[in-house]
Amino acid sequence: MRAAILAVGSELLGTDRLDTNSLKITRSLERYGVELRAKAVAGDSIEEIAAALQAALRAHDLVLVTGGLGPTADDVTREAAAAALGRGLHTDAEVLATIERRFREHGLRMPEINNRQALIVDGAEVLANRRGTAPGQRMVFEKEGGGSTLFLFPGVPVELEGLIDVYLDPWLAERSGGVGRETATLKIAGLPESAVEERVSPAYAEFGRESITILASPSDIRLRATAEGTDDERRARLAAMTSRLAELAGDAVYAFREEDTMESVVGGLLRAAGRTLTTAESCTGGLVAERLTRVPGSSDYFLGGAVTYTNDLKIKLIGVPPELIAEHGAVSEPVARAMAEGVRRALGSDFGIGITGVAGPGGGSEAKPVGTVHIALAGPAASESGGGILTDHRKIRFPGDRERVRQHSSQLALEMLRRRLLGIPLKS
Amino acid sequence: MRAAILAVGSELLGTDRLDTNSLKITRSLERYGVELRAKAVAGDSIEEIAAALQAALRAHDLVLVTGGLGPTADDVTREAAAAALGRGLHTDAEVLATIERRFREHGLRMPEINNRQALIVDGAEVLANRRGTAPGQRMVFEKEGGGSTLFLFPGVPVELEGLIDVYLDPWLAERSGGVGRETATLKIAGLPESAVEERVSPAYAEFGRESITILASPSDIRLRATAEGTDDERRARLAAMTSRLAELAGDAVYAFREEDTMESVVGGLLRAAGRTLTTAESCTGGLVAERLTRVPGSSDYFLGGAVTYTNDLKIKLIGVPPELIAEHGAVSEPVARAMAEGVRRALGSDFGIGITGVAGPGGGSEAKPVGTVHIALAGPAASESGGGILTDHRKIRFPGDRERVRQHSSQLALEMLRRRLLGIPLKS
Numbered sequence: 001m002r003a004a005i006l007a008v009g010s011e012l013l014g015t016d017r018l019d020t021n022s023l024k025i026t027r028s029l030e031r032y033g034v035e036l037r038a039k040a041v042a043g044d045s046i047e048e049i050a051a052a053l054q055a056a057l058r059a060h061d062l063v064l065v066t067g068g069l070g071p072t073a074d075d076v077t078r079e080a081a082a083a084a085l086g087r088g089l090h091t092d093a094e095v096l097a098t099i100e101r102r103f104r105e106h107g108l109r110m111p112e113i114n115n116r117q118a119l120i121v122d123g124a125e126v127l128a129n130r131r132g133t134a135p136g137q138r139m140v141f142e143k144e145g146g147g148s149t150l151f152l153f154p155g156v157p158v159e160l161e162g163l164i165d166v167y168l169d170p171w172l173a174e175r176s177g178g179v180g181r182e183t184a185t186l187k188i189a190g191l192p193e194s195a196v197e198e199r200v201s202p203a204y205a206e207f208g209r210e211s212i213t214i215l216a217s218p219s220d221i222r223l224r225a226t227a228e229g230t231d232d233e234r235r236a237r238l239a240a241m242t243s244r245l246a247e248l249a250g251d252a253v254y255a256f257r258e259e260d261t262m263e264s265v266v267g268g269l270l271r272a273a274g275r276t277l278t279t280a281e282s283c284t285g286g287l288v289a290e291r292l293t294r295v296p297g298s299s300d301y302f303l304g305g306a307v308t309y310t311n312d313l314k315i316k317l318i319g320v321p322p323e324l325i326a327e328h329g330a331v332s333e334p335v336a337r338a339m340a341e342g343v344r345r346a347l348g349s350d351f352g353i354g355i356t357g358v359a360g361p362g363g364g365s366e367a368k369p370v371g372t373v374h375i376a377l378a379g380p381a382a383s384e385s386g387g388g389i390l391t392d393h394r395k396i397r398f399p400g401d402r403e404r405v406r407q408h409s410s411q412l413a414l415e416m417l418r419r420r421l422l423g424i425p426l427k428s
Numbered sequence: 429m430r431a432a433i434l435a436v437g438s439e440l441l442g443t444d445r446l447d448t449n450s451l452k453i454t455r456s457l458e459r460y461g462v463e464l465r466a467k468a469v470a471g472d473s474i475e476e477i478a479a480a481l482q483a484a485l486r487a488h489d490l491v492l493v494t495g496g497l498g499p500t501a502d503d504v505t506r507e508a509a510a511a512a513l514g515r516g517l518h519t520d521a522e523v524l525a526t527i528e529r530r531f532r533e534h535g536l537r538m539p540e541i542n543n544r545q546a547l548i549v550d551g552a553e554v555l556a557n558r559r560g561t562a563p564g565q566r567m568v569f570e571k572e573g574g575g576s577t578l579f580l581f582p583g584v585p586v587e588l589e590g591l592i593d594v595y596l597d598p599w600l601a602e603r604s605g606g607v608g609r610e611t612a613t614l615k616i617a618g619l620p621e622s623a624v625e626e627r628v629s630p631a632y633a634e635f636g637r638e639s640i641t642i643l644a645s646p647s648d649i650r651l652r653a654t655a656e657g658t659d660d661e662r663r664a665r666l667a668a669m670t671s672r673l674a675e676l677a678g679d680a681v682y683a684f685r686e687e688d689t690m691e692s693v694v695g696g697l698l699r700a701a702g703r704t705l706t707t708a709e710s711c712t713g714g715l716v717a718e719r720l721t722r723v724p725g726s727s728d729y730f731l732g733g734a735v736t737y738t739n740d741l742k743i744k745l746i747g748v749p750p751e752l753i754a755e756h757g758a759v760s761e762p763v764a765r766a767m768a769e770g771v772r773r774a775l776g777s778d779f780g781i782g783i784t785g786v787a788g789p790g791g792g793s794e795a796k797p798v799g800t801v802h803i804a805l806a807g808p809a810a811s812e813s814g815g816g817i818l819t820d821h822r823k824i825r826f827p828g829d830r831e832r833v834r835q836h837s838s839q840l841a842l843e844m845l846r847r848r849l850l851g852i853p854l855k856s
Contacts, residue, residue, distance in 0.1 A: 015458060018448065036441045043465060051487070059479070194499055195539070213472075216584075258444070283721075284718075286713075286717030289714030289718075293714065296788070297790060299738065303737055305734070307735070312731070316774075
């Protein structure tokens with residue numbers, strides 16, 4: 001079954017509101033294995049809504065509409081649905097009585113305009129709305145090779161949710177025959193999108209191109225695997241896909257669930273290892289500390305850190321030797337190393353992270369252009385490499401603006417720590 | 429001119445991502461008086477994108493597409509646009525050379541798959557993308573009664589923004605004939621939405637209810653005023669609305685432009701006053717420092733800070749007396765004051781901010797429930813109050829989850845500093 005969603009409302013075509021109702025409907029569709037093929041927003045115009053409905057009903061098996069069922073003149077979804085199906089509208093006496101009773105129960109007389117909410121498309125089934133005045137409606141659009149089903153839902157989120165629970169979910173469950181759709185996510189750091197694509201491309205042939213999606217965001221890449229079938233089938237398939245993708249992508253996979261972040265993964269590893277961390281940040285200005293402390297319970301392993309924006313603070317707070325700064329400049333490998341080692345020693349943690357760079361837009365030079373960042377990690381070496389204290393260093397030139405340079409830098413610093421804690425080499 | 433927007437990407441049809449790029453485009457359309465009639469999302473399928481494009485190009489004068497210009501196999505907007513217009517694709521040698529150079533500049537070899545990003549629809553104009561590898565494209569779809577214009581933009585927000593500035597806005601300006609629509613934004617901190625509504629309600633009658641909108645977000649309230657007409661008309665009207673709204677909302681207004689943030693406003697005030705700042709953060713974990721350093725040039729006034737997540741670091745790094753912590757607990761007024769005064773003294777700045785609290789979800793108690801935060805600001809008093817060093821303190825219990833408690837706390841700390849720098853009393 002292929003579905004489309006149409007959100008109705010001119011306010012959804014402005015600069016500050018998005019249609020979020022479709023996400024609620026999408027959750028139900030995914031659960032019952034219905035593929036959402038398109039979504040759209042239309043303003044409060046009978047012609048435009050009707051045209052969008054006709055196109056969607058012809059192309060898809062199921063069309064779900066939210067909004068435009070209110071009492072005011074700009075609520076025209078009922079009229080548009082009738083026009084799209086070439087049918088009339090009638091006032092449903094029972095619906096009208098229910099609306100009037102609702103007002104009476106609140107000690108109010110029903111305003112004239114609410115009459116419109118009792119208009120039902122000829123041949124449609126009424127879906128009672130216990131949380132508001134506008135009922136939903138369900139109808140069938142006849143076309144070659146069967147019919148498409150059209151649901152009209154109110155746009156008020158709590159009313160929509162009620163109707164999804166009572167009418168949509170049971171309707172979908174009946175048609176799914178226990179077959180559903182599920183996704184799994186793998187998160188990857190430290191590789192560009194094209195490298196991830198190259199690595200995992202063998203899986204396209206094995207599992208089907210459409211079942212694997214690559215999503216790139218400023219600081220990481222997500223691989224999403226989708227499986228369909230009965231509960232058992234799709235679980236088995238997802239497990240197979242996940243382990244194959246993990247094998248292909250290798251050590252760069254840092255998380256296997258959408259809700260796991262780099263900071264929560266690194267935090268979990270620190271906790272498991274009984275290790276503590278401190279940070280000394282210059283160009284990232286506290287972003288690494290801020291990310292680490294987003295995680296509840298991070299005080300178990302993150303002691304704190306220093307934001308050493310000036311040379312003076314690098315010297316005072318974490319003991320970077322002034323002559324190092326004088327000789328190499330603040331943005332340099334020796335200073336990054338001294339920051340990582342200094343913060344670790346000064347604040348008494350197992351690991352120390354030091355970051356110094358040129359986030360831009362100012363401060364760049366020919367030798368150290370904007371985006372140049374030195375990251376160092378000091379702390380116990382993985383036991384496989386014989387133990388002892390070791391300081392890793394990476395020099396990177398990140399593309400992009402200040403925000404992206406900072407995001408990338410914080411992500412790479414945490415990735416370096418993740419690799420150290422797992423005994424994975426820095427480049428792999 | 430009537431426009432439609434199509435966002436491309438299967439990930440936008442899932443349960444956790446929304447198309448937000450369309451909002452950026454909508455802002456430009458509004459500014460130049462172009463009516464947005466519809467928006468839609470299509471998955472990564474040539475057929476579906478092409479069908480959506482054809483329908484949109486027939487119904488509207490201007491169609492704007494975002495996404496699907498990346499290098500991977502699921503980026504098929506180029507192919508779909510060619511199919512919708514019945515044209516071919518060719519590799520543009522100049523575009524290809526630009527992409528290769530971009531990789532080279534970052535010391536990388538261009539992967540084979542990036543070749544696809546140099547594919548241009550026959551007859552389309554190339555819109556150079558200085559922030560990424562995929563250029564935009566502009567072409568005309570011939571139909572009865574003239575043609576429709578189709579823009580293809582990359583989906584990466586920062587790249588899209590660049591192309592809007594350089595190509596879309598000038599194109600729209602040329603066609604608008606000087607008539608447009610413009611909005612002005614006032615940002616307000618420290619007042620609930622209902623209080624803002626009460627204060628500004630006289631302006632509804634004066635300027636029309638529809639021209640003023642109140643938007644509430646986790647850390648502030650925005651007042652948005654909208655005016656239409658020629659350049660002169662709408663500028664005059666916006667100026668009148670802005671000054672009236674500022675008068676009604678009073679001292680709580682901290683910014684008059686969408687792009688001004690609390691951290692940039694406070695930074696500007698510090699720079700103007702020739703004052704410096706340091707921070708000592710516990711529950712906010714570096715968020716205040718991170719926000720301050722988002723602003724380019726913040727090293728002029730922000731020296732750095734300490735993230736003192738443990739009691740030990742509060743004592744070591746910024747000299748909080750251990751007996752204060754023992755007597756009052758780490759989350760207390762005396763400790764917040766000692767943090768603000770200690771960081772100021774230890775790191776040698778004019779102002780010091782200290783924040784300690786219970787961000788949750790754990791760590792709450794009956795006496796100090798989750799959301800309890802103490803914020804202190806130490807530094808020179810406003811000259812109106814006679815000068816000298818003064819430490820302000822606020823104890824707040826913020827509602828919401830960890831993320832909101834941290835956001836609110838950082839916002840209030842900066843608002844306290846803004847008021848101090850301007851000589852405005854803490855509550856007004």
